[in-house]
Amino acid sequence: MTIDHRAVTIYDVARHAHVSVATVSRVTNGQKVREDLAKRVLASVAILGFRPNRTAQRLRLTTSHLWALIVPDFENSFFTRLARGLEQICLPRNTCVFVGSSDDDPQKERHYLDVAIAERVGGVVIAPASDATDLSGLTEAGIPVVIVDRSLPDNRYDTVLTDNFAGGALAANYLTSAGYRKTVCIAGSPNPTSEKRLEGFAATVNKTGLLDIAKVKYGNNRIEGGYTAIRQLLEEGIVFDSVFVTNNLMTIGVIKALDDWAALSRDNIGFVGFDLNEIPLLAGKRIASIDQNPHEMGRLAGERIIFQQQQSDAAAELFEFAPKLGGLSWKL
Amino acid sequence: MTIDHRAVTIYDVARHAHVSVATVSRVTNGQKVREDLAKRVLASVAILGFRPNRTAQRLRLTTSHLWALIVPDFENSFFTRLARGLEQICLPRNTCVFVGSSDDDPQKERHYLDVAIAERVGGVVIAPASDATDLSGLTEAGIPVVIVDRSLPDNRYDTVLTDNFAGGALAANYLTSAGYRKTVCIAGSPNPTSEKRLEGFAATVNKTGLLDIAKVKYGNNRIEGGYTAIRQLLEEGIVFDSVFVTNNLMTIGVIKALDDWAALSRDNIGFVGFDLNEIPLLAGKRIASIDQNPHEMGRLAGERIIFQQQQSDAAAELFEFAPKLGGLSWKL
DNA sequence: TTGAAAGCGCTAACAG
DNA sequence: CTGTTAGCGCTTTCAA
Numbered sequence: 001m002t003i004d005h006r007a008v009t010i011y012d013v014a015r016h017a018h019v020s021v022a023t024v025s026r027v028t029n030g031q032k033v034r035e036d037l038a039k040r041v042l043a044s045v046a047i048l049g050f051r052p053n054r055t056a057q058r059l060r061l062t063t064s065h066l067w068a069l070i071v072p073d074f075e076n077s078f079f080t081r082l083a084r085g086l087e088q089i090c091l092p093r094n095t096c097v098f099v100g101s102s103d104d105d106p107q108k109e110r111h112y113l114d115v116a117i118a119e120r121v122g123g124v125v126i127a128p129a130s131d132a133t134d135l136s137g138l139t140e141a142g143i144p145v146v147i148v149d150r151s152l153p154d155n156r157y158d159t160v161l162t163d164n165f166a167g168g169a170l171a172a173n174y175l176t177s178a179g180y181r182k183t184v185c186i187a188g189s190p191n192p193t194s195e196k197r198l199e200g201f202a203a204t205v206n207k208t209g210l211l212d213i214a215k216v217k218y219g220n221n222r223i224e225g226g227y228t229a230i231r232q233l234l235e236e237g238i239v240f241d242s243v244f245v246t247n248n249l250m251t252i253g254v255i256k257a258l259d260d261w262a263a264l265s266r267d268n269i270g271f272v273g274f275d276l277n278e279i280p281l282l283a284g285k286r287i288a289s290i291d292q293n294p295h296e297m298g299r300l301a302g303e304r305i306i307f308q309q310q311q312s313d314a315a316a317e318l319f320e321f322a323p324k325l326g327g328l329s330w331k332l
Numbered sequence: 333m334t335i336d337h338r339a340v341t342i343y344d345v346a347r348h349a350h351v352s353v354a355t356v357s358r359v360t361n362g363q364k365v366r367e368d369l370a371k372r373v374l375a376s377v378a379i380l381g382f383r384p385n386r387t388a389q390r391l392r393l394t395t396s397h398l399w400a401l402i403v404p405d406f407e408n409s410f411f412t413r414l415a416r417g418l419e420q421i422c423l424p425r426n427t428c429v430f431v432g433s434s435d436d437d438p439q440k441e442r443h444y445l446d447v448a449i450a451e452r453v454g455g456v457v458i459a460p461a462s463d464a465t466d467l468s469g470l471t472e473a474g475i476p477v478v479i480v481d482r483s484l485p486d487n488r489y490d491t492v493l494t495d496n497f498a499g500g501a502l503a504a505n506y507l508t509s510a511g512y513r514k515t516v517c518i519a520g521s522p523n524p525t526s527e528k529r530l531e532g533f534a535a536t537v538n539k540t541g542l543l544d545i546a547k548v549k550y551g552n553n554r555i556e557g558g559y560t561a562i563r564q565l566l567e568e569g570i571v572f573d574s575v576f577v578t579n580n581l582m583t584i585g586v587i588k589a590l591d592d593w594a595a596l597s598r599d600n601i602g603f604v605g606f607d608l609n610e611i612p613l614l615a616g617k618r619i620a621s622i623d624q625n626p627h628e629m630g631r632l633a634g635e636r637i638i639f640q641q642q643q644s645d646a647a648a649e650l651f652e653f654a655p656k657l658g659g660l661s662w663k664l
Numbered sequence: 665t666t667g668a669a670a671g672c673g674c675t676a677a678c679a680g
Numbered sequence: 681c682t683g684t685t686a687g688c689g690c691t692t693t694c695a696a
Binding site for chain 3: 007009010011021022025026029052053054055056057058059060061
Binding site for chain 2: 007049051052053054055056058059064065066068074075077080081083084087091094096097098099100101108111112114115117118119120137140141223249252255256279280281282
């Protein structure tokens with residue numbers, strides 16, 4: 001048994017309603033059409049179950065209702081939250097977004113970028129995997145781009161960031177005023193965002209002179225990254241009373257590792273990480289969090305895509321949000 | 333300044349390589365073409381930076397490299413993990429997937445389904461928001477469908493599930509053998525998956541006769557759902573020594589609520605929920621988890637989409653995974 | 665083998 | 681205001 005799956009087209013509707021395809025197109029696009037004709041068209045649309053084929057629309061038009069979101073890790077709650085913010089912009093506009101997880105792998109990221117270009121998406125929101133991420137192909141194809149979470153060296157694109165330097169400073173001030181004196185830092189595999197956080201932290205530490213940075217270690221921004229990094233420090237016999245971690249998942253790893261390390265009680269260690277408020281049950285413990293607002297960042301990114309669609313020669317702008325200190329409720 | 337963003341087309345390549353567009357098409361699609369012509373085409377492709385326009389391809393072909401994943405909550409780690417499994421199938425096939433979060437709202441789900449049809453996607457993987465979810469539009473459009481996580485009343489579609497009844501039974505056995513005697517259940521807003529888990533739990537409880545179900549309460553499958561549900565039970569003065577929750581995020585809410593409820597120590601309560609292994613730092617505490625394998629489920633769903641693409645009249649199959657008891661490591 | 669040309673479904677000139 | 685028609689970029693018969 002073979003079923004003919006050919007979908008209802010604008011021609012079917014035109015024939016059924018005894019009008020031209022142009023009229024059908026006008027009606028479905030909300031343009032002015034004589035009352036009775038519009039009625040007939042609408043009726044036929046309903047009867048036949050016509051849905052405009054977006055593929056055909058996209059081929060014809062310059063704008064697309066499909067966007068791309070490319071992030072380092074779409075299992076990270078920071079990015080899923082950001083996706084929510086983006087959705088808020090997309091939903092009422094009837095657009096959908098395909099999401100790619102680069103896993104901080106430039107090649108995988110390149111793949112998704114190529115797909116985005118091949119799909120002629122209407123816009124790309126991306127948290128670049130590295131400084132070397134090349135977005136020129138998008139620009140050449142006239143595709144709006146917004147960078148989120150991590151900036152790129154040349155500020156040629158709209159960028160939505162948190163003030164990461166300030167975030168690092170916030171973290172240092174927290175540890176200092178909470179009475180900690182010797183800290184270790186776990187940073188993400190080199191990327192501008194992690195660097196800035198580290199810089200802000202170090203600058204503040206230097207200024208007050210009360211806190212000592214025993215060591216800095218790098219990890220892969222995922223749970224295991226934090227786990228192995230702190231594990232190595234412990235095995236090296238480094239002594240510390242607090243930990244500063246530049247990302248959320250690595251903080252989990254750090255805490256796990258300390259729970260596993262019999263020689264030390266986690267209760268005596270101070271933790272400060274980023275975006276832990278998105279991690280259920282973690283916020284509200286003896287852990288401080290430097291919180292961004294990923295939902296708002298996603299929203300803004302979406303708005304900038306729209307803006308660029310309407311004004312393709314707009315100058316790139318940088319939007320920087322202020323981070324907040326949170327998650328301190330438990331017996332300090 | 334206005335830039336001409338017209339992308340390189342197959343015609344540009346044809347002209348540049350002094351061949352016909354058909355030849356270019358054949359080369360880029362790996363068909364047999366005379367050696368020297370192929371060389372010329374490939375060179376031109378590289379020089380001009382030609383990338384086939386997928387929109388045009390899709391309009392012409394019947395198959396699409398864009399799929400849809402529609403889930404109740406794309407911030408839930410169970411579904412992001414499932415998305416990973418799906419990605420494993422899509423990546424090597426050069427296909428991408430747009431994801432929609434229905435938020436258990438039939439209308440929002442309908443919207444994403446309509447978008448999927450309008451986009452003429454190559455396949456839809458969906459965890460239905462309710463029994464009333466209508467997938468017939470997809471079938472009519474000849475779009476392969478795979479249902480995951482929750483089944484639909486009529487078994488007309490490929491379905492990838494965990495044996496939820498067995499999962500509930502596992503949970504009951506755990507609580508019983510851990511010595512608990514009076515439990516409350518927090519279930520998801522009525523859906524077949526939650527029901528089955530509850531049924532499995534109740535059936536086992538009845539069989540052994542050792543455990544008593546004090547009350548069943550329903551929540552919205554998110555953190556607040558669990559929080560308010562257990563909160564109400566506490567306020568009603570229900571007494572219990574353990575809690576069975578049919579979903580992961582609600583378990584978080586339950587634990588949070590108990591932490592907030594001064595009159596009770598969380599340490600004396602036994603918890604068993606689903607998929608808590610995906611929740612960082614939760615697994616390994618005095619909490620048991622009935623674990624599914626969302627990654628594998630996503631993979632299988634993807635494979636079934638491919639299968640249906642190749643064999644459109646294949647009979648629907650049901651795939652049921654066995655759940656596992658996990659997360660018991662901490663002082664029982 | 666290769667090329668010319670039709671056509672996927674839609675929108676937007678253009679003509680009436 | 682409505683209809684006719686070209687054409688978006690691609691694949692695929694069909695002829696050469």
